[in-house]
Amino acid sequence: MTITRELIINGEHVPAASGKTTEDINPYTGEVYATVAAAGTEDVNRAVGAAADAFESWASTSPSARARIFLRAADLFEERTDQAIELMAQEVGGVSSWAQFNAALAANILRSAAAASTAPLGEVLATDLPGKYSLAVRQPYGVVAALAPWNAPLILGMRAVAIPLAVGNTVVLKPSEDAPLACGLFLADVLLDAGLPAGVLNVITNARDDASDVVTALISDDRVRCVNFTGSTKVGRIVGTLAAQHIKPTVLELSGKNSLVVLDDADLDYAVNAATFGAYMNAGQICMSIDRVIVDNSIADEFTDRFAAKVATLPTGDPTDPNTVIGPAVNAKAAERQYQLIDDAVAKGAKIAAGGQKLNHALVPATVLTDTTPEMSIYHDEIFGSITTVLPAKSAKDAIRLANDTKLGLTAGVITENVSRGISVAQRLRTGIVHVNDQPVNDEPMAPFGGAQNSGYGRFGGQAGINSFSELRWVTVQQKGHAQFPF
Incomplete structure (x- = not known):
């Protein structure tokens, strides 16, 4: 009825x-x-x-x-x-x-x-x-x-x-x-x-x-x-x-173009779990969702393999099924926009590490892209969907540069086993919110919530x-x- x-x-x-x-x-x-x-x-x-x-x-x-x-x-x-x-x-x-x-x-x-x-x-x-x-x-x-x-x-x-x-x-x-x-x-x-x-x-x-x-x-x-x-x-x-x-x-x-920075001393299992939650909760339709996982070069390949393997197993489909993790986009138009971002990125050289296939019912599978570049729309635009990208960084300084390469400064996360180092990186990120040793999707009613820049x-x-x-x-x-x- x-x-x-x-x-x-x-x-x-x-x-x-x-x-x-x-x-x-x-x-x-x-x-x-x-x-x-x-x-x-x-x-x-x-x-x-x-x-x-x-x-x-x-x-x-x-x-x-x-x-x-x-x-x-x-x-x-x-x-x-x-x-x-x-x-x-x-x-x-x-x-x-x-x-x-x-x-x-x-x-x-x-x-x-x-x-x-x-x-x-x-x-x-x-x-x-x-x-x-x-x-x-x-x-x-x-x-x-x-x-x-x-x-x-x-x-x-x-x-x-x-x-x-x-x-x-x-x-x-x-x-x-x-x-x-x-x-x-x-x-x-x-x-x-x-x-x-x-x-x-x-x-x-x-x-x-x-x-x-x-x-x-x-x-x-x-x-x-x-x-x-x-x-x-x-x-x-x-x-x-x-x-x-x-x-x-x-x-x-x-809007946010949010990054999770994974430093070279990170616990990889923890980083993979944090990235999966931060990128795909609510099918990525959260202003705090991870658009970019920025990973130190020394661990980038291993992280990407583990991350893609986990993402590929996320249950997708009917939101009324309590086991579903990836439900539909808010409407068919929103789902189509996400597929257009994938198609544009792949046409310009990006690689699909997980997901990417087209589904019905306004569903977009949890998708991981690598080798993204500034020529692609997904590099700059807020994704707001069940897609994320993995970018390698030469150093912590380079990771900060990549994370700050946006006019959208809502939130970020930094994963490291060295808390002092994490705080140092956090202080250099141009966002209204940052979480050390956690992913960006956090909210508490007593905390000041809001962004920087655009x-x-x-x-x-x-x-x-x-x-x-x-x-x-x-x-x-x-x-x-x-x-x-x-x-």
Whole structure:
């Protein structure tokens, strides 16, 4: 039976003003999984209006009251893990292990939000003015526009709204067209059932053809005071430009061209396991996924042989099968793009060490390419799929050069048995995140998450996330006597 869902505006489930709907397609079967309301600009206006009306009351709600809602929501989320796993399999082809990780981390993001709701709001500053207190105070912006992607829908949808809500903002969430339920409506259901007041979180789903109009209307609305977006650098550039035109602070978490650097003293078995997980979890459709394994020349051949052998055994197919590791791409178009990257690389001299064969059901087998060069699209473009490349390096210095040969600086990993050496390499990588003796796919709700260069700016998570979604004000209080004026 096809699921039918409406928009969530002011705590109510309502159709789009136009009555328009759009289909949510299962990428593995190609069948319609859900039909959802397709919002237009009139619906954006309604959602922003509801958020604006709810702001003053929500911002003045006590921190402990907000914390209780988030803690209750975290428990509810965990209780609904089976439903979340089903949603991810049907909407985006997420395999069971990936969906379980999404559900667990989304619940912990809610718990981190509960802690954030009671975080310190400012500090007392030094002052040269007699009888005066000088304060730096953090306050919520107001209405936040949140644009969340499909690839880790529970994590990234929740991350887009949790801290903004915790610090007193209200939110209008526009989830990806590829995951309107898992990335938006399901999350709102949990929060509303946990006691979130009407209007504090509103969800507008839309048809793909209307995305530009919906996003433009949302960001351009004067009542929206802050924007956050997770997605590709191409779209993030558009979002950031539009927000800047309206003088609105923005958090952008964008594309990555992520490297795992394997130094000559690495434990090869560990390096192979780390690379396999970091490259192929969620069929490589994670912003942190490994696009390039950069291996010291002295061990490159042995690493590649072991890596390719392991990759060739990864179970591929139906995401509802709990044994599946490589599920489908999010849609047939995404799968075809990956095959085009393989074909282009092979035509220009790359070799296939594992995978590469064409499959049905939007599946792309776990694929390893060697001998890639700058003339190939895959060398520069974010892969965002179940393909990775292995590049040999002459030295640690050369490995750093190769890892930094990109404008996308999200995350990286360094594998070595010498921790001091690993830290030294890590400090020279131009990324927002780096993990020594681990692969790049790591996420914790209390850590500052974000990239460098064209991978975006601003941070989600921890105190950095609180700062991103609250504005700093300088407040002084003349508490003793009166201030003196020269005239």
